Amino acid sequence: MKAKEFDQAFDEGLDSIDEHIDWSSAQRPGLETRRINIDFPEWMIAALDREASRLGIARQAVVKTWLAERLDQGKRG
Known part of the structure; x- marks a missing residue:
């Protein structure tokens, strides 16, 4: 399959x-x-857990999301 045919098939969801x-x-x-490994003070862990519970996601997902957002802002700013 040629690249152009592959791209077309992909775009069409085949x-x-x-x-x-x-x-x-x-x-x-x-x-x-x-x-x-990152060490956080107890108050940060408690705050992360509250936010994770509010969002219905894991603590690690909160940390990753916030870090990604901040790093993305840094690229633009």
């Missing part, structure tokens, strides 16, 4: 593109994860 991709080895460049 399932036939799956046969041309090895999804088991697919990668998202720049989005690989690495584990880090």
